[in-house]
Amino acid sequence: MLEVREVSAGYGSDVVLHECSLTVGAGEVVALIGANGAGKSTLVKSISGLLTLRRGEITLDGTRVDGLTPRERLERGIVHVPEGRQVFAGLSVAENLALGAHAVHESRDRGFVERCIAQSCEYFPALLDRLGEPAGNLSGGQQQMLAIARGLMSRPRYLLLDEPSLGLAPLLVSETFRLIARLSQSGISILLSEQNARQSLAVSDRAYVLELGRITLEGRSKAILDSGDVSEKYLGGSGAANRNPSRQAALEASLRAIL
Ligand SMILES: Nc1ncnc2c1ncn2[C@@H]1O[C@H](COP(=O)(O)OP(=O)(O)OP(=O)(O)O)[C@@H](O)[C@H]1O
Numbered sequence: 001m002l003e004v005r006e007v008s009a010g011y012g013s014d015v016v017l018h019e020c021s022l023t024v025g026a027g028e029v030v031a032l033i034g035a036n037g038a039g040k041s042t043l044v045k046s047i048s049g050l051l052t053l054r055r056g057e058i059t060l061d062g063t064r065v066d067g068l069t070p071r072e073r074l075e076r077g078i079v080h081v082p083e084g085r086q087v088f089a090g091l092s093v094a095e096n097l098a099l100g101a102h103a104v105h106e107s108r109d110r111g112f113v114e115r116c117i118a119q120s121c122e123y124f125p126a127l128l129d130r131l132g133e134p135a136g137n138l139s140g141g142q143q144q145m146l147a148i149a150r151g152l153m154s155r156p157r158y159l160l161l162d163e164p165s166l167g168l169a170p171l172l173v174s175e176t177f178r179l180i181a182r183l184s185q186s187g188i189s190i191l192l193s194e195q196n197a198r199q200s201l202a203v204s205d206r207a208y209v210l211e212l213g214r215i216t217l218e219g220r221s222k223a224i225l226d227s228g229d230v231s232e233k234y235l236g237g238s239g240a241a242n243r244n245p246s247r248q249a250a251l252e253a254s255l256r257a258i259l
Pocket residue numbers: 011016034035036037038039040041042043083163195241242247250
């Protein structure tokens with residue numbers, strides 16, 4: 001089990017998360033839902049190690065991991081697929097995927113990497129046809145698939161998906177949520193950070209609602225969906241991302257730190 005206990009975190013003098021606690025059990029899909037700016041990405045970055053905690057602790061199967069580097073957490077199976085896809089546009093699809101394998105395996109053995117690519121792309125057959133092309137040539141939806149496939153190259157036990165449906169056309173959004181269900185069936189535990197509350201609740205076992213850096217609601221996803229406890233502001237759709245160049249630069253730096 002992945003356990004986040006009373007975690008506070010932030011940037012500079014700003015405290016964004018206030019004593020947040022959540023768990024992701026083996027084989028579970030857990031949704032972390034909240035509006036733009038609620039702190040979802042900050043919580044995900046705290047778990048993967050891109051952000052240092054101010055307070056609290058994070059354990060994996062009872063062992064503290066919050067003192068570990070992002071790479072050490074990756075090696076223990078905590079894999080972060082960051083918001084905004086962040087594929088390396090100038091590198092080929094295969095090179096982007098290989099980076100995922102190299103992030104955890106020192107071996108640069110070509111056969112090994114090729115086997116990893118074949119396994120990861122079982123979920124994304126369309127990528128197999130385009131391995132030699134620059135990732136920048138792919139559509140937005142395909143780049144999102146590539147970002148997830150790159151995460152799978154690291155053989156996750158706990159996959160942290162940050163806003164995977166953001167900016168995708170409705171058909172691709174549905175496809176992304178179907179993919180999450182398939183990944184879960186293969187035994188990967190998933191923390192799904194999303195603004196798209198309705199579909200996240202539909203695909204997850206349990207959910208937490210994050211508002212202004214605080215967990216304000218938690219429970220079985222179906223019960224939350226049925227109860228109407230989550231207001232229209234969460235169920236209204238995917239919302240628009242709060243994008244600005246400096247934030248985009250910070251996101252890209254995050255990706256480089258993971259890989
Ligand atoms: N790198 C950063 N430096 C400073 N402040 C940041 C940084 N990243 C996020 N923030 C701020 O932290 C708060 C929470 O942002 P966060 O990205 O965690 O929210 P979110 O729920 O993931 O929303 P979004 O959908 O916009 O990603 C916001 O006020 C945001 O402006």
